[in-house]
Amino acid sequence: MTSAANAALPAGARSRGLPLTRRLPRALTIALTAAAVLAPLSLILYQSLLSAPFFDAGKTVGLGAYRFIFGDSDFWKALVNSLLIASGMTLIAVPMGGVLAFVMERTDLPGKRVIEPLILVPSFVSPMVLAFGYVVSAGPVGFYSVLATKIFGGVPWGLYSVPAMAVIAGLTHVPNVYIYASSALKNLGSDVEEAARIAGASPLTVATSVSLPLIMPALLFSAVLVFFLGLELFGLPLVLGDPEGHLVLSTYLYALTNKLGTPSYHLMAAVAICIVAMTVPLVLLQRRLLQNTRRYATIRGKAGRLRELPLGRWKWPAVALACAFLLVTVIVPLSGIVLRAFVTNWGLGVSVIDALTLDNFRAVFDEPTHTRAIWNTVLLGTVGGAVTVACYTAIGFATHRRNDGWSRFVDFLVLAPRAVPGLLIGLAFLWVFLFFPPLTPLRTTIFSMWLAYSVVWLAYGMRLISSSLLQVSPELEEAARTVGASRGRISREITLPLIRAGLLGSWLLVFMIFEREYSTGVYLLAPGTEVIGAELVSLWQGGAIDIVAALALINIVLVLAGLAVALRSGVQLRD
Numbered sequence: 001m002t003s004a005a006n007a008a009l010p011a012g013a014r015s016r017g018l019p020l021t022r023r024l025p026r027a028l029t030i031a032l033t034a035a036a037v038l039a040p041l042s043l044i045l046y047q048s049l050l051s052a053p054f055f056d057a058g059k060t061v062g063l064g065a066y067r068f069i070f071g072d073s074d075f076w077k078a079l080v081n082s083l084l085i086a087s088g089m090t091l092i093a094v095p096m097g098g099v100l101a102f103v104m105e106r107t108d109l110p111g112k113r114v115i116e117p118l119i120l121v122p123s124f125v126s127p128m129v130l131a132f133g134y135v136v137s138a139g140p141v142g143f144y145s146v147l148a149t150k151i152f153g154g155v156p157w158g159l160y161s162v163p164a165m166a167v168i169a170g171l172t173h174v175p176n177v178y179i180y181a182s183s184a185l186k187n188l189g190s191d192v193e194e195a196a197r198i199a200g201a202s203p204l205t206v207a208t209s210v211s212l213p214l215i216m217p218a219l220l221f222s223a224v225l226v227f228f229l230g231l232e233l234f235g236l237p238l239v240l241g242d243p244e245g246h247l248v249l250s251t252y253l254y255a256l257t258n259k260l261g262t263p264s265y266h267l268m269a270a271v272a273i274c275i276v277a278m279t280v281p282l283v284l285l286q287r288r289l290l291q292n293t294r295r296y297a298t299i300r301g302k303a304g305r306l307r308e309l310p311l312g313r314w315k316w317p318a319v320a321l322a323c324a325f326l327l328v329t330v331i332v333p334l335s336g337i338v339l340r341a342f343v344t345n346w347g348l349g350v351s352v353i354d355a356l357t358l359d360n361f362r363a364v365f366d367e368p369t370h371t372r373a374i375w376n377t378v379l380l381g382t383v384g385g386a387v388t389v390a391c392y393t394a395i396g397f398a399t400h401r402r403n404d405g406w407s408r409f410v411d412f413l414v415l416a417p418r419a420v421p422g423l424l425i426g427l428a429f430l431w432v433f434l435f436f437p438p439l440t441p442l443r444t445t446i447f448s449m450w451l452a453y454s455v456v457w458l459a460y461g462m463r464l465i466s467s468s469l470l471q472v473s474p475e476l477e478e479a480a481r482t483v484g485a486s487r488g489r490i491s492r493e494i495t496l497p498l499i500r501a502g503l504l505g506s507w508l509l510v511f512m513i514f515e516r517e518y519s520t521g522v523y524l525l526a527p528g529t530e531v532i533g534a535e536l537v538s539l540w541q542g543g544a545i546d547i548v549a550a551l552a553l554i555n556i557v558l559v560l561a562g563l564a565v566a567l568r569s570g571v572q573l574r575d
Contacts, residue, residue, distance in 0.1 A: 025488070029398045030406055036455050037413045040428030041420065043435060044276075048269035053262070054435060065270035075271070078252035085166045085237070085248060086230025092170025093226045097177025098212045098219055100325065103318050104178075105185040106211060108308045110315065115322050117567060122329050123175035124559050126516040128235035128536050129552045130172055130333050134159060135239060136346070136549065137336025144332065146348055160244045169236055171329050173229060177222040184218035185211065206309065221289035228282045231275065232421030234519045239540065249275055250423055254522070265431065272424045279419045287415065334556060340549040360550040370547065373530035374554060376446050380531060381511040381562070384450045388461065388514075389507045391454060396465040397491050401474065418459040422520035425456045430523045444528045452520050457513055464509060468502025469495065505571035512562040515555065532558075 043054075048066070052059040069075045103109050104116055122130060137144050138159060145155045158164055188211070201209070212219065234250040242251060253271045256264050311318055340346065343355035364370045395414070399407040417425060429452045433443035442448055454461075472495050481490065518533025525534040532555045539548045 025394075026398045026406075029394050030410060033395055033410060033413050036451065037416050037458070040425060040432050040455070041416060043431045044269050044272050044420075044424065044428050047265055047431060048273045050266050050269075053265040054431070059266075065266040068267055069270050069274070074247055074252060074255075078247040078249050081162055081237075081241075081246055082231050082233070082248040082250075084162055085169060085233060086227045088163065088166025089170040089173055089230040090223050090227045092167060093173045093177050094219055094223045096171070096325070097174045097222065098181045098215075100174065100322065101178050101181035101185055102211050103311075103322065105182050106206075106309055107311050107318065108315070109311065109318050109322070111319070115326070117563070118326050118330055119178055119322070120175050121334075121560075121563070122172045123179070124512050124516060124563055125334070125556060126235065126518050126533055126536070126552075126559075127172070127233070128239070128518045128533060128540075129337065129516075129555055131168075131236040131239035132536070132540065132548060132552055133333025133337045134168060135336075136340040136545075137332050141346060141348065143336055143339050143346065143352075146346075149348070159240050160246075162241070162246055165236055165240050165246070168240070169230065169233060170226075171325070172236075173226050174325065174329070176226055176229065177219070180218045180222045180225075181212075181215060184215035188214055217289060221286060224282055224286050224289060228279055228286070231278060231282075232423070234421070234423050235537075238537070250421060250519075253423065268427060272420070272427070275421060275424065276419055279421075283415060283419045286418075337549060337552050337556065340545070341553040344546070360546045363547055364550045364554070367547075369527075369530055370535065370551065372528075373532050373535045373551070376449070376530055377515060377532045377555070378558065379446065380450055380453065381514040381558070384446075384453070385507050385510040385514055388450070388454045388457075388510055389465070389503055392458070392461040392465045392506070393496075393503065395462060396469055397495075400469050400491075400495070414459050414462045417455050422452075422456045422517065423522060426452050426520040427523045429455075443524075444526050446529055448524050449521050449529050449531055452524060453514055453517055456517070456520050457510070460513070461506065461510060464502070464506040468499040468506065471502065472498050504569065505566070508562060508566040508569065508571050512559055512566070515558045515562060 047054055049061055049063070050059045051062055051064045100119060104112055104119070109115070134142075136142055138157060139145060140155070148155050159168070232250060233248060234254070237246065237248040237251045238254070240246075241248065247255065249271065253268050253275075256267045256271065339352065341360055342357065343350075343352060344357045344359060345355060364374075395410065399410045420428075429448060430443075433439050433448060476494055476498075481487075485493075516533070517531075518537060521529070521531050521534035522537050525531075525538060532551055536548055536551055536555070539551070
């Protein structure tokens with residue numbers, strides 16, 4: 001082996017003098033992961049430093065793109081709106097998610113088994129679909145707006161404002177807080193809570209003064225997560241903010257597509273770098289808080305005993321709270337989509353019975369583009385999801401129980417895409433396929449969507465795989481190693497069979513994620529790469545409301561089918 005080739009291999013492998021056939025798989029896995037993550041991110045930075053799109057012969061290196069956007073008043077309006085929405089989301093989602101987690105995990109609330117899966121539904125349904133659902137159900141001529149007008153003579157709410165977007169986004173992101181808060185509460189003993197109840201404290205006092213302060217690291221992590229998600233919000237502002245001209249950073253970037261009459265890739269890249277500059281510190285803070293949360297939960301979880309606290313007279317107010325949340329975040333938007341998918345038109349004076357039709361679905365299945373989008377979406381979730389889990393597993397094995405420099409490098413690679421919104425990753429991969437001619441033929445294949453999806457959700461997928469790998473006791477692997485088994489053989493014959501159930505669960509969760517994804521495919525949408533999420537964005541922009549409703553309902557059915565299979569298979573839907 002040449003010295004250069006030897007230097008490219010992991011240091012631990014060189015020091016042990018392993019044969020090339022045993023070193024190559026890990027080195028190849030790390031190299032491919034690095035290429036998939038760093039190529040699009042590097043291209044974003046490179047494009048932001050050019051005066052024109054990279055394919056323009058007259059391009060020069062400079063900071064002109066940054067000067068343009070910093071001098072554009074729309075950019076600053078979008079930045080302020082993004083910060084306002086992200087802050088509002090956090091102020092709404094964190095208290096609501098924490099209280100719901102307390103009620104579900106620590107009390108004798110009736111019907112918890114039915115309520116909990118429903119609480120998680122907004123986290124699995126596409127934000128684009130939810131936003132459309134609110135328009136057709138609670139918009140100016142939505143189903144419930146028409147009903148309210150008949151009863152009260154007017155509509156006491158409005159959707160097309162920054163505060164309204166913050167409220168809706170906050171409520172639909174409550175599951176993100178609920179997941180972490182409920183997991184933290186599971187690892188806490190109930191002794192202190194019982195003592196507070198014996199001393200006469202009400203359930204509300206116990207929640208706000210005892211339980212929730214004890215899981216503050218998890219709540220802080222959730223707050224950072226929700227604020228981060230608010231900065232990358234795209235579907236909701238596109239649907240609710242665009243009609244009134246309320247831009248956020250993601251929709252401002254989307255509007256830059258042809259700002260100068262030609263593809264304004266350099267301006268879009270400059271905005272992308274600005275967004276990344278804000279999200280990277282948040283992701284690093286998330287990582288630190290998550291480590292503190294896990295350490296905190298482990299200490300508390302060793303000696304705790306769990307006992308449900310009786311709600312007493314607070315039982316029915318708690319049920320009402322949970323039902324009100326489900327009404328606003330699940331029933332209203334989803335029922336609106338169902339109704340709109342089966343009517344030809346809607347408005348004041350229109351009878352639902354007279355407007356019922358199946359023409360919307362006929363229009364979907366009569367159009368090859370739409371049927372291909374459905375097929376591609378299912379293919380991405382099933383076959384693509386399985387391949388993605390296999391790739392994530394290979395990366396997991398490359399770093400499993402290792403603490404060398406290469407493992408730390410992979411940890412960085414896994415974290416990096418989390419700082420970049422899906423819309424930007426999709427845009428960056430578009431540039432990758434255009435910038436590197438050998439990859440250009442793949443641009444119009446479903447492979448482009450699969451690669452972008454896999455990179456966007458790398459951090460989440462690796463968390464699933466790592467959780468499964470850590471469930472295998474190290475003693476089993478050490479026993480095999482003492483009798484001479486190689487690391488590869490241990491992985492194939494011991495670790496992998498033991499985590500099969502975890503891999504199945506990971507595949508089902510990845511399936512639901514891929515079915516709901518929409519922003520990543522916006523810039524990769526082309527003949528042959530159609531998926532439901534990206535089609536919804538395109539059709540919404542074109543005003544095809546009937547087709548959007550039918551496709552949105554099909555998307556919901558696919559996601560709920562995956563959710564039902566996951567629940568039936570005993571998959572844990574939270575960390």
